[in-house]
Amino acid sequence: MKAAERQLKIQELFSSQEFVDIETLCRLLEASESTVRRDLSELEKDGLLRRVHGGALSLQSRDDLLDFQRQSVRCQEEKRLIGKAAARLVEDEQTLILDGGSTVAEVARNLLGRRLHIVTNSIPIAEIFSDSRTVELTLTGGFLYPRLGVLLGPFCEQMLGNVSADVLIMGIGGITESGLSNNNTLIVSSECRMITASRKVIIVADHAKFGRKALVHLAGLEEADVVVTDSGIAPEFQEMISSRGIELVVAN
Amino acid sequence: MKAAERQLKIQELFSSQEFVDIETLCRLLEASESTVRRDLSELEKDGLLRRVHGGALSLQSRDDLLDFQRQSVRCQEEKRLIGKAAARLVEDEQTLILDGGSTVAEVARNLLGRRLHIVTNSIPIAEIFSDSRTVELTLTGGFLYPRLGVLLGPFCEQMLGNVSADVLIMGIGGITESGLSNNNTLIVSSECRMITASRKVIIVADHAKFGRKALVHLAGLEEADVVVTDSGIAPEFQEMISSRGIELVVAN
DNA sequence: ACGAATGTGAAGGATTTTGAACGAAAATGA
DNA sequence: TCATTTTCGTTCAAAATCCTTCACATTCGT
Numbered sequence: 001m002k003a004a005e006r007q008l009k010i011q012e013l014f015s016s017q018e019f020v021d022i023e024t025l026c027r028l029l030e031a032s033e034s035t036v037r038r039d040l041s042e043l044e045k046d047g048l049l050r051r052v053h054g055g056a057l058s059l060q061s062r063d064d065l066l067d068f069q070r071q072s073v074r075c076q077e078e079k080r081l082i083g084k085a086a087a088r089l090v091e092d093e094q095t096l097i098l099d100g101g102s103t104v105a106e107v108a109r110n111l112l113g114r115r116l117h118i119v120t121n122s123i124p125i126a127e128i129f130s131d132s133r134t135v136e137l138t139l140t141g142g143f144l145y146p147r148l149g150v151l152l153g154p155f156c157e158q159m160l161g162n163v164s165a166d167v168l169i170m171g172i173g174g175i176t177e178s179g180l181s182n183n184n185t186l187i188v189s190s191e192c193r194m195i196t197a198s199r200k201v202i203i204v205a206d207h208a209k210f211g212r213k214a215l216v217h218l219a220g221l222e223e224a225d226v227v228v229t230d231s232g233i234a235p236e237f238q239e240m241i242s243s244r245g246i247e248l249v250v251a252n
Numbered sequence: 253m254k255a256a257e258r259q260l261k262i263q264e265l266f267s268s269q270e271f272v273d274i275e276t277l278c279r280l281l282e283a284s285e286s287t288v289r290r291d292l293s294e295l296e297k298d299g300l301l302r303r304v305h306g307g308a309l310s311l312q313s314r315d316d317l318l319d320f321q322r323q324s325v326r327c328q329e330e331k332r333l334i335g336k337a338a339a340r341l342v343e344d345e346q347t348l349i350l351d352g353g354s355t356v357a358e359v360a361r362n363l364l365g366r367r368l369h370i371v372t373n374s375i376p377i378a379e380i381f382s383d384s385r386t387v388e389l390t391l392t393g394g395f396l397y398p399r400l401g402v403l404l405g406p407f408c409e410q411m412l413g414n415v416s417a418d419v420l421i422m423g424i425g426g427i428t429e430s431g432l433s434n435n436n437t438l439i440v441s442s443e444c445r446m447i448t449a450s451r452k453v454i455i456v457a458d459h460a461k462f463g464r465k466a467l468v469h470l471a472g473l474e475e476a477d478v479v480v481t482d483s484g485i486a487p488e489f490q491e492m493i494s495s496r497g498i499e500l501v502v503a504n
Numbered sequence: 505a506c507g508a509a510t511g512t513g514a515a516g517g518a519t520t521t522t523g524a525a526c527g528a529a530a531a532t533g534a
Numbered sequence: 535t536c537a538t539t540t541t542c543g544t545t546c547a548a549a550a551t552c553c554t555t556c557a558c559a560t561t562c563g564t
Contacts, residue, residue: 002306002551003521005271022541032523037542053530053541123375123382123391130375130401133269139403141393141411144378151391155414159393159407255511274551284513289552305520305551511560519552529542534535 001030007039009113011048012131014058017109021055028113078206078230078251083107085251086169086204086228092116094166097194098125100150100187101171103204111135119163121156121190123149138163145186152186160193168198172205173214177240179221181214188216200225207232221246253281259291263300264436264467266310269398273307330458330482330503335359337503338421338456338480344368346418349446350377352402352439353423355456363387371415373408373442375401390415397438404438412445420450424457425466429492431473433466440468452477459484473498 001009006029013020013028025036040056043049050057083106090096092115098104100122108128111118114135120126121140129135142156170191173182180203182188195201203224210233221240226247233250241248253261258281265272265280277288292308295301302309335358342348344367350356352374360380363370366387372378373392381387394408422443425434432455434440447453455476462485479493480501493500 002271002273002304004304004306004309005273008270033541034523034543035521038522041543123378126375126396130396131398133398137396138407139375139391139393139396141391141403141407144382144389144391146383146385149382151393155390155393155411159411162407285551286513286553287511290511506564507562508564509560509562512558514555514557516555517553519550521550522548524547525545527542527544529540531540532538534537 003039006031006035007043009133010039010043010056013112014049018058019052019055025055078232079103079106081251082204082206082228082230083110085249086202087111087114089202089226089228089249090114090116090167090169095119095164097160097163097165097168097198098122099168099170099191099194100125100148103171103206104169107169107204119160119165121151121160123151140190142190145184148187150187152190156190157193160190160197163197165198167200167202168194169202169204170194172203172209172218174212175203175205175209175221175227176211176213177221178213178217180218180224181216182218183215185216188218191218195219195223202226202228204228206230207234207237210234210237253283255291258283258287259295260467262291262295262308266301270310271304271307277307330484331355331358333503334456334458334480334482335362337501338454339363339366341454341478341480341501342366342368342419342421347371347416349412349415349417349420349450350374351420351422351443351446352377352400355423355458356421359421359456371412371417373403373412375403392442394442397436400439402439402442404442408442409445412442412449415449417450419452419454420446421454421456422446424455424461424470426464427455427457427461427473427479428463428465429473430465430469432470432476434468434470435466437468440470443470447471447475454478454480456480458482459486459489462486462489 009029010025022033022036026033029036040051044051049059079102082103086107087110090111095117098108098118098120105125105128108125112132117136118129119138121142126137126139129137140151140156140159142151143153145152172180182191201224205227207230221244224246226249227241228249228251230251238248261281262277274285274288278285281288292303296303301311331354334355338359339362342363347369350360350370350372357377357380360377364384369388370381371390371392373394378389378391381389392403392408392411394403395405397404424432434443453476457479459482473496476498478499478501480503482503485502490500
């Protein structure tokens with residue numbers, strides 16, 4: 001990869017996060033530390049970022065970041081860890097479906113720079129990848145649901161019917177013995193299609209979601225292949241997941 | 253492949269990426285390094301790109317194409333006026349198709365609060381309406397074209413084929429006697445569908461677009477029903493539009 | 505068809521960029 | 535505080551890229 005290309009990529013990264021460390025950059029840019037440092041120095045000279053010990057900071061103020069990011073303040077640290085762990089379950093060159101929701105968005109941030117084909121119905125998630133050249137992104141069509149920025153309805157479902165993916169990464173409203181649930185009929189309807197279209201289903205849910213039942217039943221627990229959560233999960237729920245042969249990943 | 257052909261191809265590449273390296277160009281253009289370098293030097297002399305070690309960078313800054321939020325758009329005041337004038341041509345309760353582009357985005361801002369059903373393939377434009385309670389917004393699906401934030405490809409075109417609208421509001425790359433043109437084959441392809449799907453076609457174009465021919469031919473002038481531009485338009489071009497029975501709106 | 509003009513690709517040396525090594529500086533933790 | 539670990543900046547040789555030159559091919563006008 002050439003210098004100019006690398007430096008563009010660094011700037012892209014800052015559109016979705018405020019800090020990157022050298023090690024991550026080396027991996028993403030496939031370059032040595034020396035080279036990354038040189039790139040950062042140059043970008044700093046151009047006033048495009050600020051170097052700090054261990055990496056570099058975005059100069060864009062926090063206000064500029066997506067509204068979406070503000071919504072996801074609750075359980076932020078947990079969600080960040082879950083995002084990191086879930087991203088590790090994905091292999092390069094796979095086709096993923098990502099649904100909406102702040103936890104999934106956190107996964108998405110950790111997928112930047114990977115070579116993937118991603119299908120989503122969430123505009124905030126699409127925006128995370130909008131400058132990426134390594135991710136091929138397809139958005140489902142559909143009616144734009146206000147507030148959440150997700151696309152729903154017949155157009156969306158029709159399109160999901162035409163797709164098949166290796167992995168689905170999905171957030172949920174609640175998870176109990178009786179299965180997965182969410183808050184909105186239309187959303188649940190499209191999520192059912194996503195499950196059908198995917199070979200493997202990964203559920204991401206912070207510990208607060210366990211034992212909670214949201215408005216609309218979405219699917220039985222057995223539809224999930226992997227559940228990724230944080231270390232706050234109670235032992236009884238760990239048992240609930242594991243005893244059904246579902247892989248449980250606890251992010252640290 | 254001839255020099256001119258190669259150089260056009262290089263420019264087209266830049267509509268989707270900000271950097272290309274020499275090796276890629278050699279492969280795509282089936283030419284030697286020497287030749288590619290010569291082409292790049294020439295394009296640089298014409299102010300169409302910037303050479304850097306390892307390849308070349310697009311000069312069209314990303315702001316110009318995609319970043320509607322910031323106010324770095326060229327001809328800003330003109331576009332604002334055009335947006336206002338074009339919005340007056342729309343009646344409540346109509347179904348509109350809006351394509352991408354900064355001029356159309358300006359129209360969109362002037363449609364906020366109106367009761368409309370809007371179909372678009374542009375994410376930046378969708379975002380303008382994302383909080384609106386009076387506009388029902390449908391996004392076409394499709395492959396997300398980097399940088400421009402528009403959805404394209406078969407999914408998009410299929411969906412446009414299922415839609416019919418009262419009015420299409422469309423920006424363009426250039427407009428001459430021989431018709432409308434734009435910079436990218438895929439975009440042109442979806443725009444053709446939009447024209448087919450609409451009863452009335454409104455073209456919005458600041459005066460700088462007149463007499464300019466962009467890369468790909470889109471449609472004949474006669475496809476347009478109304479052209480909205482600013483007061484900088486030359487008399488000869490006014491004549492060109494009016495003499496064909498196309499309504500010309502000059503925004504003040 | 506012919507020569508002139510322009511476009512093309514290969515070869516060489518000049519220049520820039522890169523990655524590894526190593527001592528200096530900063531962060532960390534007891 | 536002090537020792538340990540991590541990160542930083544500098545230097546240098548190797549690699550990649552660039553520019554120039556030149557011989558050959560193609561296009562154009564006569």
